[in-house]
Amino acid sequence: MSDAISLAVIGGTGIYRLAQLQDVEAREADTRFGRPSGPVRIGTLGKARVAFLARHGEGHSVPPHKVNYRANLQALRDLGVRRVLALNTVGGITDDFGPRVLACPDQLIDYTWGRVSTICEEDGADVLHVDFGDPYTPALRKHILDAANVTGVTLVDRGCYGATQGPRLETRAEIARMRRDGCDLVGMTGMPEAGIARELGLDYACLAVVANWAAGCGDAIEITMAEVLANVDAASARIVDLVTVLANAGQ
Ligand code: HPA
Secondary structure, three states, X not given: OOOXXXXXXXXXXXXXXXXXXXXEEEEOOOEOOEOOOOOEEEEXXXXXXXXXEEOOOOOOOOOHHHOOHHXXXXXXXXXXXXXXXXXXXXXXXXXXXXXXXXXXXXXXXEXXXXXXXXXXXXXOOOOOXXXXXXXXXXXXXXXXXXXXXXXXXXXXXXXXXXXXXXXXXXXXXXXXXXXXXXXXXXXXXXXOHHHHHHHOOOEEEEEEEEEEEOOOOOOOOOOXXXXXXHHHHHHXXXXXXXXXXXXXXXX
């Protein structure tokens, strides 16, 4: 088995550990952008070395607008990571994206504001204008879809992720606007993470876990955290199967 980390996984709301990770070692990192949300846990899944980081911290103490996205990604890069699988808990907007669906979106729209969204922030830093036409690395998306096929996990192979500011959920009118804009999914953490990953030269793709119908899309009058967490929990076994195959492909 190679010592190199085959895959890093960033866990979203409801996914704070990869319980199947073996021989785990926790690394507390300090990067040029400060500290990540928590320890990076490195272990093995099958024959592959895998790193896991909880985006909101292991006790879900960091809200979406306060996540140090730069430090999280830099910490992974400093460990030699090349491929990042972002797990994002989302609401579903359009018909194919109901609760418990897993999706691999291919586009995004950024509605966030006031977040540090680039590694070019500091005076004197090189100004980068990275290509972002395909915000998720096509080759990594293909590997995710291949892993889904191998494991028999059903995955929607498309979707536009709309990143909102949070931490509150959206109004019905906001979601109606996002639908008109072409969004299929809504979440609070897709950006600036994807953009910073591109700036850092990381392969990056999203596995979105639909936890609820977004405001005004299903029958529910109200979205509850209990519903969100129950649906993420129900999807987590499928996610681990997929991650294991993805990490071990080519090992
Ligand atoms: N909106 C934004 N973020 C989310 C949602 C939602 O409905 N569900 C889970 N994360």
